[in-house]
Amino acid sequence: MSAFASYSTPVPTDPAVDALVAALPKVSLHCHLIGSVAAGTVAELAAKHGVPLGRSAEELYDHHSYEDLGEFLRVLDVVGSVIRDVDDFHRVTYESLTAGGAAHGVLYREIQLSPPGHPDVPYPRILEGVLAGIADARADTGVEARVVVGINRERSGADAVELVEQVVAHRVDEVLGIGLDYAEVNGPPGRFVEAFRLAGRAGLRRTAHSESGPPRHIEVLLDDLGCDRVDHGYHVVDDPAITARCVEERVPFNCTPVSSDIGRYSGSGDGTHHRIREMVDAGLVVTIDSDDPPMFGTDPTHDYRVLAHALGYGRDQLAAITRNGVEASWLDDTDKAALLARVDALVAAIPDPTDAPTEPEEAVR
Template sequence: MTLAPTAADPEIERIVAGLPKVSLHCHLIGSVQATTIVDLARKHGVDLDGGRTADNLFDHASYEDLDEFLRVLDVAGSVIRDADDFHRVTYESLTDGGAAHNVLYREIFLSPPGHPGVPYRTIIDGVLAGMRDAETDTGIQSRMIVGLNRNGSAAAALELVDTVIEHRIDEVLGIGLDYSEAVGPPEKFWKAFRRAGEGGLERTAHSESGPPHHIETLLDLLGCSRVDHGYHVVDDPEMTRRCVEERIPFTCTPVSSDIGRYSGSGDGTHLRIKQMVDAGLLVTIDSDDPPMFGTDPTHDFRALAVALGYGLDELAALTMNGVEATWLDATDTRALERRARTMIADLAAGRKAQA
């Protein structure tokens, strides 16, 4: 099952296709095309859910049930096993799923616990090779974020952080916290996040379905400098005010979160994101797990443009928020900003030429 296309006029299509994009919330496992999963399953002799094919592997509408989505995500992770696999899925995600949509930069979420039995260095080496080849071929830049599985134990999370620090490379910028909040509340992982901070790693965490006080936990106990999703922040005026004042970035994913009924009401209104933007929060836009939710970097911006009436100015502001929210150093951030502003100016010039 696929999502129905969102109708948009030619000018919106021109804008969303040409808009430069900064990707801060995209999971590698969830970025793998169904055809690639089938190929890798065949390579490793794995039966996919009783013989599922590329045509029926992903059932987007069923992901309103988070557990069903995570089950399929685990299936995808289980067939990515060797360095060549990680190279392939990384390269495809960054090129066809990134540069082809004018993504200039991506911080890739890795999920080592989602690849049972695969050594950490195998994952990192394969992903790094894919990143380098993608940049050579398309110019897209990328870095890595290592995700901790909140459905696992606090001890396992701490052990993974120690592994990240032991095998630290410059391309790994920080850690995240994903999977189900209902099973793994953020405070459970404070030791792992403290260790990450001591090791010089940046920190973020998913906070999609939890209460507003989880945002406070992320900022004050876990030391996060970004929040992934975080739509419920607007339920707490004081927390909203604090995050506005401190310029805390929120990495929102319109299409996937709307299917899960977090960023709207499951009806494509994206009201939560509108409330966050209107409140002055630093909102960025990405695609989460694009093929698994029937979306891509262009389509997520299209969804907001159509639902909220956003034009170039509003969409470009979201891109520039993404530039500000990266974990790049000051030199690389300025270079990315120049690239993005140049492309936005070209889009604006095209708009004026048509007027």
């Protein structure tokens, strides 16, 4: 559990489970760069650029207030506004991938980058800093990373097209695809068909957030936007036919236990994570990540820890989720095979605390 953690539902203490989740290799497909900035870094960047925060670093992230998505997005926009120059983007990317990634066993991350969250910062400047941070994090820790560029769905379809045009015009190998974030209720997916089709023609992969919309939105993402995975998507299990389709097509769902529980998307906010259990039990391809870690008082290790306790998952079940992350990643087949081999080697060295030792035969008699 990180120093930032302040989870709303108490999590049992179990040294064996803690050791398991700390050692578990992780694949990170749903972590926003803006949302992964430590409060202390936000305060330092705000001071650097003369931006008054109106609160201390200790008070910046009020985890429990994020049951209100609007309040969370307001704070997110404040954080984005203080990340302005190449050095800033280098710093926050490096910190996210090292202290917020490799230190928790993250081997690979597809960073969710939201250029609209950085007002008046040109996309090439953002990209320059992010790519430098990725390179230095790889050199120092071995963590690998790529980029998913997020569209702000609260803006217009024309804005979305313009952003995709920027991505295509400044195409680099590290940018694998696009996403769709911010409040689903304010930006239904059908508004962004043109932007997503443009991305598809350019060979970019596609995903989108779907937290609160009806199950029908999942079909829109798959059929109209051309997405091959879904961020969140807990409501899919409300429709058996759509669930069956996603099982058959192995559509991955990138779930975030702590943030979604606080926001009451994945359940009732009581820490049971029953939606994620239903998704796994239905046979859906589920991955786990930490969304906006310090903002929700979590980290990659803690999200796995919470799930292990809530659902009773041991090493093999948690490792299967990591392997789902390899499958769901947008790496090519060669890189996926290499990443999977690393995951399997690390998992094999981890004892499973849920395996009860067998009593000696003499003791049984």
